[in-house]
Amino acid sequence: MITTRTALLTALLLFPLPALAQETDLSTILDGAETIEALETVVVSRDGEIIAERGYRGHSPDDPTNIKSASKTVVSALVGMAIDRGLIEGVDQKIGDFLADDFPDNPDPRLAEVSVGQLLSMQAGLAPTSGPNYGRWVMSSNWVRSALAQTFEADPGGPMLYSTGSTHLLSAILTKAGEDSTLNLAREWFAPVDDFGIAGWDRDPQGIYLGGNQMAMTPRSLLAFGEVYRSGGLAPDGTRLLSQDWIDQSWTSRTNSHFTGDGYGYGWFLRKIGGQDVRYAWGYGGQMLYIVPALDLTVVMTSDENSPSAGNGHRDALHALLGEIIASVEAEEDTAAEIAD
Numbered sequence: 001m002i003t004t005r006t007a008l009l010t011a012l013l014l015f016p017l018p019a020l021a022q023e024t025d026l027s028t029i030l031d032g033a034e035t036i037e038a039l040e041t042v043v044v045s046r047d048g049e050i051i052a053e054r055g056y057r058g059h060s061p062d063d064p065t066n067i068k069s070a071s072k073t074v075v076s077a078l079v080g081m082a083i084d085r086g087l088i089e090g091v092d093q094k095i096g097d098f099l100a101d102d103f104p105d106n107p108d109p110r111l112a113e114v115s116v117g118q119l120l121s122m123q124a125g126l127a128p129t130s131g132p133n134y135g136r137w138v139m140s141s142n143w144v145r146s147a148l149a150q151t152f153e154a155d156p157g158g159p160m161l162y163s164t165g166s167t168h169l170l171s172a173i174l175t176k177a178g179e180d181s182t183l184n185l186a187r188e189w190f191a192p193v194d195d196f197g198i199a200g201w202d203r204d205p206q207g208i209y210l211g212g213n214q215m216a217m218t219p220r221s222l223l224a225f226g227e228v229y230r231s232g233g234l235a236p237d238g239t240r241l242l243s244q245d246w247i248d249q250s251w252t253s254r255t256n257s258h259f260t261g262d263g264y265g266y267g268w269f270l271r272k273i274g275g276q277d278v279r280y281a282w283g284y285g286g287q288m289l290y291i292v293p294a295l296d297l298t299v300v301m302t303s304d305e306n307s308p309s310a311g312n313g314h315r316d317a318l319h320a321l322l323g324e325i326i327a328s329v330e331a332e333e334d335t336a337a338e339i340a341d
Contacts, residue, residue: 026328029321030054036317038286038304040065041219044325045298048227048236053219059302061219064199066305068283071201071215072167074225076120076267078174078182080246081189087177091117091249091266098173102142104149111148114156116173119166120266121254123157126150129165137165143204144172160255160264164212167267168204171211182209192235195224219300226289226298229279251279259310273319274326286314290322295329 030042030052040059044052053061082088095114096103103111110125118124127150129137140146147165154161171182178185183201190196198221202214217225228235229250233242253263253270263270268279273290281289286303301318309315 025331026052026325029324029328033321036314036321038307038309038314039301039318039321040304041300041302042321043219043223043300045223045227046329047296048231050223061300064216064218065287065302066283067215067217067222067287067302068213068285068305069164070222070281070283070287070289071210072164072212073267073281073289074186074198074215075167075170075174075182075211076250077225077228077242078186078189079116079120079170080242080250080266082174082177082185084243084246088116088173091115091120095119095169095173098176099144099148099169102145102148102172104145107148108152110152110156116170117266118156119170119173121264122160122162122166123255124163124166125152125154125156125158125161126163126165127153128161128163129168130163134164138204141205143168143210144206144208160257162257164210167212168208168210172208174211175208181207182211189241190225190228192237192239192241193224193228194236195220197221219302222287222289222302223298223300226281226291226300230291230293230296230298271319274323274330276326278322282309282315285309286318288315288318288322292322292326295326295333297326297329299325 033039033042034056039056041061042054043050043061055061079088083090093116094112095116096112114124129147137143137146147169174182174185183198186198198215198217200216202210204210228241229247232244233240233247235241250266250268251270252265255264256262257264269282270279272278276292276294279291285305285307286301286309288301290299299322303309303314
């Protein structure tokens with residue numbers, strides 16, 4: 001019996017009608033997704049090839065959109081790249097090696113114990129600057145010092161305290177370690193990925209790019225970023241951008257979201273959807289990047305950035321849509337297997 005993926009794809013070429021039927025199923029799913037009111041785009045890629053995409057209500061996969069907190073995952077990748085280049089020693093390096101000059105006077109002794117990895121996994125212990133605290137934080141004159149001056153709600157390494165301030169500290173660390181702006185580092189290090197691009201990105205009063213929010217990318221660009229992880233750290237031309245070890249570390253659950261119960265690694269949420277292990281980036285409003293490793297599947301969904309996605313059920317609707325996409329892809333595989341038999 002033929003079992004290799006190459007043989008299955010060959011079988012689909014020889015017997016195109018069943019494959020076409022599955023493609024139609026996926027098309028029907030995306031057509032039906034228009035009923036999800038805040039949804040703006042969906043892009044579905046398999047094995048590095050876009051197999052379906054939609055824009056709803058005048059939106060296009062080629063238009064830049066604010067990916068909100070999905071940008072935290074981009075910052076996490078840049079930290080991994082900096083570690084691979086030796087600019088940061090590793091996830092256990094203390095943040096004081098980079099940010100001691102911005103520590104408050106007479107700091108809590110625990111601040112000296114906070115590590116790069118704890119910022120990545122939202123386990124620094126500092127009071128969050130997200131949610132109701134976000135506005136006050138970004139109105140401060142120095143966002144780095146303000147984030148470092150937050151009181152400790154838990155010990156470093158404790159429960160997840162979701163905070164954009166933590167990711168912004170990572171952007172400040174990257175700026176110092178890389179001796180360049182975070183935006184320039186991203187453009188340089190992701191240069192081998194032709195479709196990757198950051199169309200806009202806010203900065204703090206000191207000129208440091210905001211780690212974890214207000215980053216504009218097209219859905220296709222976000223997909224290209226996700227493909228680097230899906231492919232094991234490689235650019236389309238085979239250039240290694242991220243080590244497999246960093247991807248494995250990033251996709252290892254270190255804590256859990258208080259709101260969803262989902263696992264959280266280094267900038268990635270982890271959960272099962274449609275029976276598959278899924279890694280996903282999530283931004284306010286429903287800016288989603290999903291990777292389903294077992295199916296070589298990468299999916300981007302973008303939504304109205306001004307509409308919430310958690311309490312109103314929109315995020316759950318997007319998860320359910322991914323579940324339908326997964327089922328369609330699995331059905332295609334089953335059809336191919338039957339043909340191969």
